[in-house]
Amino acid sequence: MKKVTAFLFTCMALQNMSAQSFIQAYKNRADMVTQTNINTNLQDFAGLGVKKTGTTANNNALDWLKSKYLSYGYTAADLSEDTFTYAGNTSKNLIITKTGTLYPNKYVIICGHYDTIVGAGVSDNGSGTSIILEAARILKDVPTEYSIKFIHFSGEEQGLVGSSHYVDNVAYQGNTRVLDIKLVLNIDQVGGLIGNNNNTITCERDTGGVSSNNTASNAVTQELMACTTLYSPLQTNLSYAYNSDYIPFEAKGYTITGFYETIESNNQHTVSDTFANLDPVYVFNVGKAAVGALQHFAVASTNNNLLSTNESSVQKSGEAVRIYPNPAQNLVTVEFQQKVKQFNIEINDMAGNTVLALENQEKINTSGLKNGVYTFTIKTEKGNTTKKIIINK
Incomplete structure (x- = not known):
């Protein structure tokens, strides 16, 4: 995962809150993120060891992810794999698709990588992995107008290998855009350091690369900031997108945004990136923000039933x-x-x-x-x- 050293612009996203309405059903579902589930996911992730791309531990992590989705009620038909090779080893991206009610062929992607390079990588990126799992569990039976793809990439630590393969071979085929993607929300390293005042999350917008998608990225990042303050106790910082799995999407002109820890732990890519050293409450709060934002972007039902919001x-x-x-x-x-x-x-x-x-x-x-x-x-x-x-x- 990246290391951001740029100056961060502190922002409470208050300018957006008047335009972006609070929705009680979205808050109810955001509040269904549980600290117990977050902790369990993080500890299970840690127990899988060093999940370097192409290793047995990496394959075990993939199997663990698949078993989690099946336990939530997703079927084998909802799951797909994107296989790629790196340095002679095979690894896979895991994609779970939840079909939208009005726009089944237009996708909101929430993604993060599950591979690690040194140590268990509980913050980088067990934190993002655990949040994506919670979002998928909670929204399993919630109707959304847009389809959602929950994607777990491998090969991030070797230079965005897995996400690049997905973009070049699934989202695009040759010069043809195959997937109509509304936006990509990437979650990478949001564990913080235990003992820090982890009350702020960094929201990342596109400021470079393909210039034609910068305005759209800035707009959705402002919406991400507003959702964060509406559906979680966190404040927000505004920064730029850099060196994570949304970048291959950006290079093809897609709209991107993302979450990253504000006070950096500096434990990434070390044996110190452990459950004991991150702040699980911070991950829990980012999870609330993510569930709130994902509902906003995918336009979830506003019916107030907590699990299944279909009108029966x-x-x-x-x-x-x-x-x-x-x-x-x-x-x-x-x-x-x-x-x-x-x-x-x-x-x-x-x-x-x-x-x-x-x-x-x-x-x-x-x-x-x-x-x-x-x-x-x-x-x-x-x-x-x-x-x-x-x-x-």
């Missing part, structure tokens, strides 16, 4: 469902306006973990659930509906 086909068909009482204690009732022969119920906590899965059960014993907020998803042959229920004993 159950409700459209007249089979409205009541789940009560709310708050509840030890018993929750599911009641349909019309008789439903077959239905399934899935109850998830706010970390996205399934705590109960039931079939055709209208009286649900919740005595085993701890106090807190849960999502109850009712699935029938005609569709799904999700409601938020508070358990308060």
Whole structure:
């Protein structure tokens, strides 16, 4: 990963907030980023060792990423791999595609690299990797107008090899632009250093390269800054894009933006880039900013249901469902306006973990659930509906 030494312009992005509205549903989903999940992802990433491009550890990291997406409910058809070679070794970029409702062939890309060159690279770039995973988990069932590609690049540390291969062979083929990309949001090294006052994140805009895309990049970076202040507790710095996986996209004229830590840890590319040395709360807060911004860029549903924000086909068909009482204690009732022969119920906590899965059960014993907020998803042959229920004993 890069080292930025340029002067950074401190900015709170207040000038954009009047034009960019706060959306409660976006904030609710941003708040679904959990410190537990961030920590687990970072520690798992550290446990995979030195993930140098083309090594067994690098391949193991790829398998770990794929298993995470499958656990979130993505299917094998949603996942694709872009294989390339470097110095005689084979490595792969991993691409997960979530299809948009109005513009299925226009993409918002959120990306970061998973390879490391010295040490475990928990900040550079386990931090970006963990945030992309959380964003994919949270937005799995949230309708977005634009398609989203969650991309994990390898070969970054050898000179943007993986992202260059993807741009030259997937986004472009020869001189033909194949992918219509709305923008690229790159997240690289946002772990900070534990003990620093990590209350600010750097937002990066395009200031060089292909000049025709600079204005668009500046505009979306201003939007990124506004989203950061709307959906996270972080302040923002404005800087320039440099030497990470968005650069090959920029060279082809695409619009780019990105996140990078403001107070540099200087642990990148050393054995000191460990979980113990980064600030996990900083990663957590950047994750909130990323989820808020990604919803803005992809134009996510503003329905306030937390997990599935589709207007339920159950409700459209007249089979409205009541789940009560709310708050509840030890018993929750599911009641349909019309008789439903077959239905399934899935109850998830706010970390996205399934705590109960039931079939055709209208009286649900919740005595085993701890106090807190849960999502109850009712699935029938005609569709799904999700409601938020508070358990308060």
